[in-house]
Amino acid sequence: MLDNSTSAKPSVSWALGLSRGGLIDLPGVGLAHEAAATALNRLMKRAQKSGFKLSIASGHRDYGRQLTIFNAKMCGERPVYGDSGALLSKQLLGSRDWLHAILRYSALPGTSRHHWGTDFDIWDPTAVPKGYALQLQPSEYGRDGPFAQLSSWLTSLMVKDDAEGFYRPYTGELGGVAPEPWHLSHRPSAELFQPLVESAPLIQVWSGQAQQLGQSPECEALAGLREVKAQHEAIMAEYVRSYWV
Template identity: 45%
Template sequence: MAEPLKRMLFGLGDEHVIVEPESGQLLHPEALVAFERLRADARAAGFDPLVVSGFRSFERQCTIWNGKASGQRPLLDSAGCPLDTAQLTARQTAFAILRWSALPGASRHHWGTDFDVVDAAAMPTGYRPQLTPDEVADDGLFGPFHCWLDARIAAGQSYGLFRPYAEDRGGVAPERWHLSYAPRARELQQLLTPARLCELLQECGLALCDTVCADIAEIYTRFVQVPDHCYPQTDQR
């Protein structure tokens, strides 16, 4: 694999992303164009979409992962309740982390095609988004915006943006706030193979690396791969 592509695929560099000027977040140029078009429509409907997390580097994802593996960051169960890492096996710890945090090297945020979005128009002064299920529930703070977005995606009017974690498939917890630009994300996912992931993780000395690589087939299917049927059937350009 060519070095520039490897850096893009695994978040080892940020040469492939540009600044979204209103948030300061980094996005893939094509994802930014799609978002700007969607934002214009949303503003006409009374919403104000704001990107709160765009490109995330491999190093940053490692910090999150290792912090949870060591107990320095909270580790949560599927209901959002704290877990005691001291009572878990290495495999249980790894799978608990994966429920809420991407495996370094496998985060779609590495590509800049994926980003987390909230409705700035709904936020009280000084409010800091938490990206929790309660915020994005139909009756939550950002519920009206996401209901509007549901309709746009269903109608094929979201310019190629979709929710890769719209439903619970037994892996990553649903993330209604997470949008992905399908045309480029689909291409990059095809390059992200289990073998390439393990090779990278073994090079960087990730916490629980041996455990992850021993179960990489199941991890890839449950927590990395977004099934093809979840992607929009057209580019929606």
């Protein structure tokens, strides 16, 4: 059985999504931290025995991918929604509230837990009709949603600390991130990355000056950098560190 002692050691560039580090490529899972992938495989097998097909909607995501998502929202090229589902306007909100509206649903590049290969968005394709377009909305995982049974099965394991090390960091109880009942994190692996996500290297990378950390020279700078830099300590506390275990 593999555990963290046999997995590759996390580095700063891996933690920030700038390198693949020791990620392994597993069929059905994709790129993942080795110990997290092993635990996920065990959880999937147990899910199968209980009648679920626990599947990955989204696993590892690198810095460049997260930067594209964040910049597009920051620049108003991708829709930004409020909690009620209403489309928000950058002009009406102002730059500070606009940034926080984005951070509620999208992490700043370099701070996404998906960079680590320890966190996975899950669903069950056998619980919905063929061709179903997954929304990743809390209602899909709530009482009347198609993934309610899978979700309560996972909760029943988590309350007994019997979910192969997985927990849900985004329950809506802490910090500023909206509830994400689909987001599972492998706690023993994820906690190794947390101390590596620090403001100094992040600001370097966001400014486009971090070739030594693995950012490619053509990688664009972070949109809204001035606003992010002005508030980065508060942002780190509210959207990043409040979810550390």
